[in-house]
Amino acid sequence: xxxxxxxxxxxxxxxxxxxxxxxxxxxxxxxxxxxxxxxxxxxxxxxxxxxxxxxxxxxxxxxxxxxxxxxxxxxxxxxxxxxxxxxxxxxxxxxxxxxxxxxxxxxxxx
Amino acid sequence: xxxxxxxxxxxxxxxxxxxxxxxxxxxxxxxxxxxxxxxxxxxxxxxxxxxxxxxxxxxxxxxxxxxxxxxxxxxxxxxxxxxxxxxxxxxxxxxxxxxxxxxxxxxxxxxxxxx
Numbered sequence: 381x382x383x384x385x386x387x388x389x390x391x392x393x394x395x396x397x398x399x400x401x402x403x404x405x406x407x408x409x410x411x412x413x414x415x416x417x418x419x420x421x422x423x424x425x426x427x428x429x430x431x432x433x434x435x436x437x438x439x440x441x442x443x444x445x446x447x448x449x450x451x452x453x454x455x456x457x458x459x460x461x462x463x464x465x466x467x468x469x470x471x472x473x474x475x476x477x478x479x480x481x482x483x484x485x486x487x488x489x490x
Numbered sequence: 491x492x493x494x495x496x497x498x499x500x501x502x503x504x505x506x507x508x509x510x511x512x513x514x515x516x517x518x519x520x521x522x523x524x525x526x527x528x529x530x531x532x533x534x535x536x537x538x539x540x541x542x543x544x545x546x547x548x549x550x551x552x553x554x555x556x557x558x559x560x561x562x563x564x565x566x567x568x569x570x571x572x573x574x575x576x577x578x579x580x581x582x583x584x585x586x587x588x589x590x591x592x593x594x595x596x597x598x599x600x601x602x603x604x605x
Contacts, residue, residue: 413594415594420599421599422582422596423533423582423596424596425593468533477535477538478535478584478594480525480532480533483531
């Protein structure tokens with residue numbers, strides 16, 4: 381089953397602009413995580429937000445979580461060409477199963 | 491030191507062959523996973539092991555058999571390879587997957603091409 385769904389599927393912006401990606405999920409969660417995948421590489425964990433948190437920051441990343449709407453957003457501020465990657469949200473389903481959304485492909489043009 | 495390492499990175503093989511992908515983690519984690527990523531980048535969980543015990547077995551053909559000789563290793567053996575098995579396979583580990591607020595660490599992936 382696919383727990384998280386991201387939109388947009390693809391996003392192309394200019395360097396310096398902000399990028400916002402959204403994720404929706406279906407079941408109740410303990411936490412929601414965001415990962416980045418550079419082309420040809422494995423996934424790298426970016427940030428984890430717990431179900432009792434509404435917002436979390438890490439450097440240029442800002443994550444929000446709305447459990448009433450079962451949705452989350454990832455904002456990358458002042459984007460750089462190096463931010464070009466695919467971004468995935470993920471949640472634990474039935475305790476043990478880390479399930480990923482379809483991902484958003486971000487392209488930052490310099 | 492690579493936290494989660496999997497070998498080989500690339501694997502090209504003919505239909506009908508049997509192949510294995512190895513995975514090792516040096517993080518001391520209890521839980522390990524195998525994921526399959528298709529051409530559209532969708533990640534599907536295949537298996538999850540906790541302390542060498544199988545805890546998740548998704549709807550995966552029984553041609554796929556995971557083996558965990560110890561909690562630091564989770565290998566994936568695939569019998570009678572089919573064209574549809576072509577994908578990138580990722581190994582991952584986390585401290586404890588059971589309802590914990592922990593992140594997963596991924597290997598670099600194995601790109602399997604069946605011809």
